[in-house]
Amino acid sequence: MTTDPAPATTVAAVPSPAGPTDSSTPATIAAAATDKTGGATVEFVALRRSFGATTALDGLDLTVNPGELVALLGPSGCGKTTALRMLAGFETPDSGQVLVDGEDVTHLPAHRRDAGMVFQSYSLFPHLNARDNVAFGLKMRKTGKAERHRRADELLELVGLPTHGDRYPHQLSGGQQQRIALARALALQPRVLLLDEPLSALDAKVRENLREEIRRLQQELGITTLFVTHDQEEALSMADRVAVMHAGRLEQCDTPAELYARPATAFVAEFVGTMNRIPGVLAGDGATVELFGQRLPVDGATELRGDVDALVRPENVLLTAGGGQGALVVGTTFLGATTRVTVQLPDGTAVKADLSTHDAAALPAGTGVTVSFPERPVLVDTRR
Template structure:
C-alpha cells in the first residue's frame, strides 16, 4: 500500500470541473512533481491534500488512513507557498518555531528544533534577523524550515521558486531536493517549469484540463510520451508529417524517404500520421547511425556560444536542432540547402 493515496479526486467550483477523476499513489519518501500549464488543476490537487479545499468526491489516504474528515491542522502536513508567507513582525527563529508553538511543544524542545532547522538550511546565525533583512532565497529557506520543523508526514511545495531569479532557483531547488532526501519525507512539488520538474523528481505527473495525462519517471515522460499533449508540453518537439505505407510493418514515408518504425501503426495505408523528434535526435548533415536523411533549407541560425541553434524547413515542416560550436566550421548561412538525419528508432509516433 502506498503512503499517500489519492483516489478519483474531483473538485467542482459551480459548473466548472477543475479536477477530474484524479488518482495517484505515492510511496513513502518519494518526490513527485505535478507539472502542467496554469489552470490545469495542479494547485487545487495540492490544496485538497493539505485540507484547504474539500474534494467534491474521491478519497485521500495518508499511511492507510482516510483524512477526508480532518481539518488542515490535523493532517500533520507541511506546506511551502509560492509567496513566502513569513510573518514580518517575527524573527527568523520565531517564524520557524511558529508551528511548534501552535502544537504546544515545550520551549527547550522548540529551541533545539529551530537550531536544527536553521543548520539544515544553512542559516545557523540568522535566527535573530527579520524577514525584510533576508534575500529572497534566504526567505524561501526559512519558509522551508518552518514547514519542516513540526516533522510533517507529507511536504507540499506550491511553486515555491517562481519568484526567484534563475540562478537562485537552480541552487535552491537542488538544496530542497538534498534536504528532502536527507529527511526521507514524502513530497509533492507543483510547478509549470519543465526543467525544474525533470531535474529533481522521482516521478512527474503531467496535468492538463484537470486530468492526469501521464505519470512516470522523467526519462519516461520525456522519451515515451503517451499523449500528444505530453509530447508537446514537455521539452521541445519537432513534428513531421508522414504517410503510412505498410501499417503492420510500421513503414511510413517522410519527404519521400521510407523509414520503419519500431511498432505497428494503428492507421490505414495511405493515411497521414505525425512523427515527433526531439532536437537532440536530429543531426545537421549525415551522421553515423542516423539512417534517415532528408533534404532541408536553413531558416534560422542563432549563435549561443557553445551551441548553435538551427531551424530548418523540411517540406513545409520546421525542425529545430542544436549543434556544438566548432571554430573551424562556421554555421550554414540562412537560405542555404542542407540535409538533416535521424535514426528511425528515435521517431515517436504521436497518437491521433
C-alpha cells in the same frame, strides 16, 4: 482561466499530533524525521473537483511512494494545485479519496493531516524574527519556549541560516525567506511535505541553488514530497518521478529520463522539452510512417491513418549539406557545445535540429540540406 484556487497564504505548516523530540543537531533532526515518517504513502483515488462549469480534476489516480519526491507538472489550470490543496486539507473533492498510509484523510481538517506546506509567497509573519517564524507551529502546540527555540536554531542550521535567527523577514533576501518557510514546514516533522511553486518568485541563480538544497534536505529527511510547478526544468532536475497533468487528468507519471525519451502522449511530448512536428504519411497498417522517403516505426499503436505529424526531438534530426529536398537553413542559435539549427521545409514547416557546434558551423543560413532521422520509433499525432 486558471482553475487552481489561490493558496491560503497564512498557513505554512500543519501541526502534527506528535510531541517534541530530544534531537539536538541537524543530523539527529533528519534521523528523527526519517524514523517518524517512515516515508508515508500518498494515494489520490479517482479525485474529481469542479468549480462551477470548470473541471479542475477529472478522475485523478496517482500513488506517491514512501520517501519519494513527485513533481506535479503542467500548465496553469491543469489541476495540480487543486490536487495539492486536497492533500493539505484546504479543498474537498466532489468525489474520490485521499489516502495517507492507507488512512482515508479526505474529510479530515487540515490540522489533523500531519503535512507541512511551503507556498510561493513565503507567508512569513512580518512581526516575528526568523527563529520565531520557524518555531510558530511548535508554539501553537504548547512546546516550551526554550525547547522550541532550540529546535528552531537546529532547523536554521539545517537550511544553512544558523546566524539569521534574529533577523526579520524584511531583512532577508527572497531565497533566505523561502529557506525560513521551509524550516517552519519541517519544524513539526510532518509525514508529508507539500511545495506549491515555492521557487517561482526567485531569480534564476537563487532558484537553481535552492532547488538543489530542497532536494538535498528531502533526501536527507526521507520525507514524502509533492512539488507543484509549471517549470519543466525544475521538475526534471528535482523529482524522482514527474506527473504531467493536463485539463484535470494525469497524462503520464514516470522518471524524468523515461518521460523525456518515451512520452506516452503527444501532449507530454510537446510539453516536456522541445519537439518538432514533421509532416508524414502513415502506412496502411499504421505501423510505420514515411518522412521524406524514409520509413520509421511508429511508437505504440495508433488508429490514425494517412497524413499525420511525426513528433521528433531536435537531437534526433540529422542534417547533411546538399540534396534535393528543398530544405533550407534559415537560422542558428548558439547553445554552447551544441547549436540549434532551424531549417525551413518546402511547405513552410520549421524544423529544429541540435547539432554539435563544430558540425553546425558548416551549415550557415542559406545552406540547402537533407533532413533524415535515426532508425527509431516516433510518436505520431493528428496533422496540424
